[in-house]
Amino acid sequence: MILKKITLTNFRNYKMETLELGSGIHFIIGSNGEGKTNFLESIYVLALAKSYKTSDQVLIKHQAEFAKIEATVFENNRLYDLSMIITEDGKNALVNKVQQKRLSDYIGKLKIVSFLPEDMNLIKGSPRDRRYFFDVYLGQMNRNYLNDLSKYKYVLKQRNELLKKMSKSAHPDELLLDVITSQLANAALPIIESRKQFIEQVNHFLKNRYSMFSSKNEPFEIKYLPSVEEPVETFFKSKYKSDIFSNTTNYGPHRDDYEFFLNDVLAKNYASQGEQRTMILTLDMAMAEMMKQMHNENPVILLDDVFSELDYDKQNKLIQYLHTMQAQSIITTTSIHEISNNVLKEALVYRVTNGAIKEEKHNG
Numbered sequence: 001m002i003l004k005k006i007t008l009t010n011f012r013n014y015k016m017e018t019l020e021l022g023s024g025i026h027f028i029i030g031s032n033g034e035g036k037t038n039f040l041e042s043i044y045v046l047a048l049a050k051s052y053k054t055s056d057q058v059l060i061k062h063q064a065e066f067a068k069i070e071a072t073v074f075e076n077n078r079l080y081d082l083s084m085i086i087t088e089d090g091k092n093a094l095v096n097k098v099q100q101k102r103l104s105d106y107i108g109k110l111k112i113v114s115f116l117p118e119d120m121n122l123i124k125g126s127p128r129d130r131r132y133f134f135d136v137y138l139g140q141m142n143r144n145y146l147n148d149l150s151k152y153k154y155v156l157k158q159r160n161e162l163l164k165k166m167s168k169s170a171h172p173d174e175l176l177l178d179v180i181t182s183q184l185a186n187a188a189l190p191i192i193e194s195r196k197q198f199i200e201q202v203n204h205f206l207k208n209r210y211s212m213f214s215s216k217n218e219p220f221e222i223k224y225l226p227s228v229e230e231p232v233e234t235f236f237k238s239k240y241k242s243d244i245f246s247n248t249t250n251y252g253p254h255r256d257d258y259e260f261f262l263n264d265v266l267a268k269n270y271a272s273q274g275e276q277r278t279m280i281l282t283l284d285m286a287m288a289e290m291m292k293q294m295h296n297e298n299p300v301i302l303l304d305d306v307f308s309e310l311d312y313d314k315q316n317k318l319i320q321y322l323h324t325m326q327a328q329s330i331i332t333t334t335s336i337h338e339i340s341n342n343v344l345k346e347a348l349v350y351r352v353t354n355g356a357i358k359e360e361k362h363n364g
């Protein structure tokens with residue numbers, strides 16, 4: 001999958017910029033605050049219909065009324081146009097100029113894998129960070145997943161409203177709670193099953209991969225921790241008391257978690273900064289390989305500021321890896337001094353200055 005051309009209108013600090021891209025490695029260089037992350041974020045938003053950072057409105061350039069991201073994508077020998085328009089009132093996704101009814105059907109049209117500074121929270125941060133991370137990839141790879149998730153959220157909201165009412169009533173009616181709990185269990189099952197299968201596959205791809213960016217070949221594994229036990233409905237019912245007491249559903253996929261193990265110990269407690277970064281990078285590349293195997297096309301790989309934290313050897317391993325994978329990759333960095341001329345010769349290099357992007361020639 002290749003982004004051939006992208007046009008940003010009123011997106012963050014970009015007024016109107018069009019960029020033609022190649023099929024290999026791209027470097028976006030610029031000083032702090034010039035718009036490197038914003039550029040990657042625009043591709044992220046085009047792919048996933050929302051930012052990882054913020055609410056939609058913040059994406060609109062100051063004083064503008066809308067933001068627009070348009071791109072021509074090449075996939076399976078076909079060209080098609082994607083656009084995302086963000087206004088004060090909401091957003092619209094279009095494929096070949098046709099408005100998409102449901103964003104959950106749109107997501108996955110442009111497949112991406114991203115390495116973001118925010119991802120450094122993945123291992124030691126909150127369960128929400130980890131659920132979000134895996135949902136992003138599950139959502140892109142599994143057509144039904146996002147629909148399952150929105151059905152679940154809908155029932156969950158209803159159940160929480162009922163629990164609120166029940167906690168205020170002197171004689172709460174458990175009959176209605178039974179009905180909605182059974183609906184919740186039905187909605188939870190496909191999500192739990194998808195997550196379980198997904199992590200099994202991820203682990204398969206992670207086997208022996210940690211050494212890709214590390215001199216040690218330590219086993220790296222992820223464990224899925226569903227918050228409910230099976231049978232799910234019975235489990236939900238055994239928690240009525242605490243749910244009514246706290247006016248909320250305390251168990252279910254919205255409380256699931258994942259644990260990361262490096263060398264058979266819990267990374268959350270032991271892994272160093274550098275080890276965490278290596279794990280996340282390894283995981284991202286596993287995602288890319290999974291996508292490639294499933295869809296026969298590489299995703300677009302976005303790497304924000306990954307180099308500033310990697311030593312020379314790891315930088316080269318990463319570049320080498322991207323090169324062999326032949327995926328379109330877009331890498332932001334404040335400086336390319338440390339990148340070898342051999343790599344630069346084959347890459348496209350762009351410089352961002354205050355929301356304007358210009359290609360630079362590097363002949364090695």
Ligand SMILES: Nc1ncnc2c1ncn2[C@@H]1O[C@H](COP(=O)(O)OP(=O)(O)OP(=O)(O)O)[C@@H](O)[C@H]1O
Nearest residue numbers: 012013032033034035036037038058059060061062
């Ligand atoms: N909605 C917006 N409208 C106008 N400008 C914005 C908007 N949102 C962010 N900016 C500006 O964009 C700039 C930040 O851009 P960005 O985060 O892409 O920088 P960067 O090149 O990645 O820098 P760094 O090297 O520090 O990561 C800031 O100056 C910020 O004020």
Ligand SMILES: [Mg+2]
Nearest residue numbers: 036037038305
């Ligand atoms: Mg940045």
